[in-house]
Structures are given as C-alpha cells and as structure tokens.
C-alpha cells in the first residue's frame with residue numbers, strides 16, 4: 001500500500017492511547033513500549049518503497065511523541081530507534097529498525113540494573129527509605145541492595161492524585177520489604193525516621209534540576225530542612241538534551257477528574273450560588289532545583305546534580321533535532 005497518507009499500524013495507535021491514558025506509565029516503561037511499537041510498525045509495514053516506509057515510521061514516532069510531554073525518555077527512545085533505521089530497501093529498513101529497537105530495549109534493561117547496583121551502594125543495612133510515586137529506577141536500587149544482603153524498610157508516600165504509591169508498596173512488599181504507607185501530607189512528620197529520600201525522574205535538566213512527579217520538590221525541600229539526603233535514580237535516558245540550549249521542560253497538565261470526581265464537581269457546582277465555576281488545576285510534575293538534590297544516580301555512576309551537564313554533553317553532543325520532523 002502506498003498512498004500519500006502515512007500508514008500507522010493500529011498497534012502503534014493502541015500503544016499511544018495506553019501511554020496517554022497512563023495504562024502504560026513510568027518514564028522507562030514508556031520508552032520501552034514506544035521502542036517496541038516502532039518495531040511492530042516496521043515489522044508489519046507493507047510499504048511499497050523505502051520512502052513510504054520512512055514516512056510511515058516517522059508518522060508513528062510522531063504519534064507516540066505527542067502522547068505525554070514531560071518524560072524525555074520518550075523522545076530519546078524514538079530518536080535512538082530512528083537513528084538505527086538504515087538501508088536501501090524496505091526489507092533492510094525493516095530489519096534495521098527492529099534491530100535498533102531491540103538493542104535499545106536491551107540497553108534500557110541493562111542500564112537499570114547497573115544503576116541499581118550503583119544506587120544500592122548508598123544504602124546501609126537497616127536504613128529507612130522514603131519513596132514518592134512509582135519509579136522502576138528507584139526500585140532497582142532497593143532491589144540491588146536487598147540482593148547484596150542490605151535490609152531496608154520503606155515509608156511510601158501515597159502520591160495523589162493517582163496513588164502510584166500503592167504500586168510501589170505492592171512491589172516492595174513482594175520483595176519482602178516492610179512498608180509503611182502514608183498520605184502525602186504526613187511526609188514531613190516521617191522524615192524524622194527516614195535515612196534517605198529516594199525518587200525517580202521523568203527528565204533531568206542541564207542545570208541538574210529534577211523533573212519528577214508532582215510533590216517531589218516539596219518533599220526535597222523538607223528533606224533538606226530535616227537533613228535527610230535526597231537521591232534521584234535516573235538512567236541517562238532521562239537526561240533532557242534540549243535543556244542544554246536553554247529550553248525548559250513542559251509540565252503536563254492532566255484532567256480535573258483525577259482530582260475532582262464528576263459527582264464532586266456536580267455537588268460544588270450545585271452550591272455555586274452565582275459564583276464562577278471552581279477552577280481545578282492538575283499538574284503531573286514539578287521541578288526540584290539542584291540544591292535540594294544530593295545525588296543523581298545513573299548507570300554511568302552517581303553525579304552531584306550540578307555536574308550532570310558534563311555527562312549530557314558527552315552523550316548527546318550538539319545534535320538534538322527530531323528525526324520525525326524530517
């Protein structure tokens with residue numbers, strides 16, 4: 001099939017829908033799913049010409065890219081896979097894309113496990129770790145610590161509005177970690193019992209700022225005030241190349257229904273008494289300035305946030321153009 005319209009495989013659209021609706025979520029998991037979707041697009045392509053194949057692949061990447069704006073692991077994954085797409089025939093393009101996606105996914109897994117080993121070195125036997133949201137990179141550190149015989153306990157913040165803390169609590173309990181679940185507002189009280197705050201990241205900016213689930217910055221400020229170190233577990237795929245040239249990271253604003261149910265909205269509107277409608281805002285992420293972060297743990301070692309730009313230059317050079325814009 002070869003019309004002027006790009007052909008995006010339904011599996012790609014399904015993955016994009018799942019990412020947008022957060023049925024697939026977490027920065028690393030999103031990157032993995034996006035790479036897998038591009039491989040499926042390539043495998044199932046019946047493009048008649050190399051140009052049509054590339055057009056369809058770029059359209060697929062764009063559809064995946066437009067799902068959520070904050071986690072840079074998504075565009076970084078798409079860039080990686082598309083850069084590996086090469087060949088003069090459709091079949092060569094298909095196999096190079098699939099191979100590139102497979103390599104990416106394998107590297108992602110390896111990076112997380114390496115990062116876990118490095119992060120685990122910061123934890124001591126008997127430590128109590130406070131978590132926010134659900135981060136597979138953060139959990140990799142705890143898992144590696146447990147594997148090397150370091151026992152830890154966890155205080156898990158619920159993480160409103162979507163309560164991803166419940167996923168963290170479940171995973172930690174499966175690993176045998178004693179867990180105390182708290183509401184977000186109780187965090188400062190429990191910092192007195194905490195040895196480390198451990199969070200993940202959706203993006204890391206060139207100045208070392210950490211973009212992570214809403215509530216991270218308040219937690220980090222309170223942790224600093226209490227003298228509790230803040231450790232951010234983030235594979236290098238979370239490094240945001242555009243921030244090297246001064247761009248800021250877009251913060252996703254999600255639907256009001258995550259905060260206020262339809263019934264609650266009706267009840268409030270029913271009591272409005274001529275007042276304008278209640279405004280609800282629901283930012284999914286916030287920015288923690290580098291001065292509140294003690295270490296960013298990556299698969300390439302741990303870094304003080306201020307020095308992360310050196311690693312970014314080494315990994316990305318100057319090229320951050322989007323291959324799907326071509």
Ligand SMILES: O=P(O)(O)OC[C@H]1O[C@H](OP(=O)(O)O)[C@H](O)[C@@H]1O
Pocket residue numbers: 025026027028029132133134135136137138164199200201202212213284
């Ligand atoms: O890559 P990993 O470490 O799994 O997750 C990183 C971050 O992704 C999540 O975002 P969301 O729940 O998708 O909005 C959280 O903010 C979490 O800290």
